Amino acid sequence: MSALAIPNKHQQKSEATRRKLIASARRIFARDGFEAARIEDIAADAGHTRGAFYANFENKESLFLALLEQQVTEHTGRLSKRLQACDSGEEKLAALRQYYLERTADRQWCMLMLEFKLFAVRHPRIRAKLARAHRQIRSSVKSQIAPLLPRTSIHGSEDALRASLEATLHGLVLQHAYDPDALTAEQLVRILGDIFDALAQR
Amino acid sequence: MSALAIPNKHQQKSEATRRKLIASARRIFARDGFEAARIEDIAADAGHTRGAFYANFENKESLFLALLEQQVTEHTGRLSKRLQACDSGEEKLAALRQYYLERTADRQWCMLMLEFKLFAVRHPRIRAKLARAHRQIRSSVKSQIAPLLPRTSIHGSEDALRASLEATLHGLVLQHAYDPDALTAEQLVRILGDIFDALAQR
Amino acid sequence: MSALAIPNKHQQKSEATRRKLIASARRIFARDGFEAARIEDIAADAGHTRGAFYANFENKESLFLALLEQQVTEHTGRLSKRLQACDSGEEKLAALRQYYLERTADRQWCMLMLEFKLFAVRHPRIRAKLARAHRQIRSSVKSQIAPLLPRTSIHGSEDALRASLEATLHGLVLQHAYDPDALTAEQLVRILGDIFDALAQR
Amino acid sequence: MSALAIPNKHQQKSEATRRKLIASARRIFARDGFEAARIEDIAADAGHTRGAFYANFENKESLFLALLEQQVTEHTGRLSKRLQACDSGEEKLAALRQYYLERTADRQWCMLMLEFKLFAVRHPRIRAKLARAHRQIRSSVKSQIAPLLPRTSIHGSEDALRASLEATLHGLVLQHAYDPDALTAEQLVRILGDIFDALAQR
């Protein structure tokens, strides 16, 4: 027991530091972007020094990717939970709709996902690997609404639907952040709802 | 120097250098992003050295903003020309639709506009100024389709419509670049068409 | 603790760790040099972590010096044993010759001694102290061949002879390691023999 | 002419900076060793900043190698000049002897050559290439004393002789720097002379 206690204490501390660093990375990467984000700022935001960062991650890219895996997983998990609480396909569709509208409030997440995709597009070596991983996590949540999808653009592909909804959401949230006068918060939500209905409703 | 004066050889050469630098900036900023883009790469791509850059622009940010003003103007001008060739409101709506679908092919422009908006959002001091300028240029082209817009999300606001269409386009093109298997080029165009119809069609 | 006390389990274990660390330090310092050698590599090579190192040594320099004291002592002890087994001065001279020729095989030791002298020369504060200690250990072994030394370069100074023989050996072994084609292993041994004869033979 | 003047001025300035950096590198690398030498110290010693260093060399290793090529060339050139001034083989042998004895005064050079060989031995990837280049430069100076060499250790190989003489010199100069009491400057020169005679004299 006591022989095991030492590594556990260490491990717990380590895990806590890692978690704090990832949480800070979310803030800083969303605020400054991948390139402009300074490791020192992330570490300081987490209440640590650069050394703690390098004890937990190989480099900036490695933290960025760890953060994004966590974000994709968390996002998918949340959606999954909501869908599982539904009984019918219609309910699921409504839950999906609601979920996307709500996510307009999480600007940090949208900025992060844009940053992530830009990063991937600019790093062709890892792009395919990331995209595949991302797609697999997304596909692991089967909302089983494919049969409900319209005959138009989506053609029964739930994957394309969810990817497009996210992409549209990210683009619109950025536009709203950029010029809230040209696209107000209310318009943003209403437009996203219209887009959802156009793409996902029969 | 009067605006009407015929520029001499020197001035013509300078203008040509400036144009080449902006053209190169488009390529490099789209490829690498604002932060990672190196002045030297831009100058080299234009067939010059850093000195030529600093003879024509104050700094990196200034070139970036010059490039974007040029892009917004050019984009708006092209759209304006198309709309002017139309007779009826219906024709204009169709031209607008066609225009947006075609722009999916210009990935460089989409990357640039995303980069631009991200830059603006991250530089609050100049964000409002940029957004206002952008909005004004956009508004200068009156497609006069407002009366045709639906009662739903857009509420007769042509500005919000055009901003949203662009934002959606940028988001979807990025998504396609990131994972062309989850969202193919054909799906991209069809979905964008559906979104246009949902937002702009009565 | 008296020097005669039988060490307990704890102390034995500690002594073993210290010995392992010194043995690993030999390998790593010889391989990488003092500056480039990493404490972590030494500790890992010894099957421990940095903590074990700091439990046994004050710092990197302290381990380096401990290692070198041990090396000098061991080297001198080995030579001493050989000389003691000889009866006449001639035999001793032959044993000394044989000893130096054999040491060409210990490249690690030569690298270490070069590293050590370079370190000393670059740390003037401790140079004199180290050189004195080194000289004393060396002088503690009296081969009593001084009377046999030639009237030429060495002038009956056994100390200068042994120091020069070592220095020559270190220089030549390094040269052979650097370019074995310009100075082959056989040439190395023969040349060292000739040098010995020139310096030590009447 | 004036069109050519500009690059010439630039080139001249550049060459001067490069030369100054190499001269400073000699001092600093000899004083501190490759690993401990700081680029900032070298640049400052040359009257410049780190930026000037990076405008002229790729990295520390690259400067180190440039310095050593220059040193080997200069050293060989000096020796060559002396030998060319000789008429007979005997004179050449005497000139060679004199040259090596004089080099005991250039401690900086000896430290540098030791550092260089240690570096090469520790970087196996470039060791062979460096050793070959070094050997070729050395061999380019034909002292044509090979026929005079003894039948003993050197076997008519001028290359092995010169390599060994250098190696011995480096080793002995280091030993003298380390402990001038065990090996005085006079002993150093006399011993080196004896070694020369033993290896090179018939």
Place this chain on the structure above:
DNA sequence: CATGAATGAGATTTCATTCAT
């Protein structure tokens, strides 16, 4: 005694920008 997470000084390196030509 030993572990290993964390610190923090310091080194290398990059690159926007300046300036003499």
Place this chain on the structure above:
DNA sequence: AATGAATGAAATCTCATTCAT
């Protein structure tokens, strides 16, 4: 206007060392 050498601020990363366990 353009060149390109040089500057110097700032960023990443390494690693000897400390310290709680």
